[in-house]
Amino acid sequence: DAGVIQSPRHEVTEMGQEVTLRCKPISGHNSLFWYRQTMMRGLELLIYFNNNVPIDDSGMPEDRFSAKMPNASFSTLKIQPSEPRDSAVYFCASSQTRGPYEQYFGPGTRLTVT
């Protein structure tokens, strides 16, 4: 299995621009998670999906962030408009929907907003 795939690996953009991060989960995994990691706050859960349906988006910082999962093999996280404080590494992870809910992470997208 190729594991969780994320693109792009690095993104540098200017404040105010739209940013779209992409994720392909492991085939057969029903749950997908988007995280943000910074030195100050550690790994924060932004949103997660089960069977393509958003279950909990309470971690999404504000309305500038949105996420979709149109099918079982693809998800996007969009930031519009982006701000410098959004600079972080964004991870996608997937898991099966049965215990012990082990999550498998992608390599991450390092986002820099100038």
Place this chain on the structure above:
Amino acid sequence: TQLLEQSPQFLSIQEGENLTVYCNSSSVFSSLQWYRQEPGEGPVLLVTVVTGGEVKKLKRLTFQFGDARKDSSLHITAAQPGDTGLYLCAGASGSNYKLTFGKGTLLTVNP
């Protein structure tokens, strides 16, 4: 809100030394996982413990789940530079799919 406290936050040791890192909570977890994250990469699952008191070994790494399933420890014997990384613990509760992550222990093993 469930919290997982990891200690120490930072640890710098010499090659060959032993070390233990801790993961503590006031909440009970149905399972607990340990991940290692290397610079520029995503966290990689090392082990999952499920039963209170369970001990699992992975080469030089020994993981223990507390009897009450509220805490866990990771012991590394004869650390090597390749063990360098951020060690994260994460707990699952009941049928909730999401994990609660600790902030991690950043380990540096100097040659």
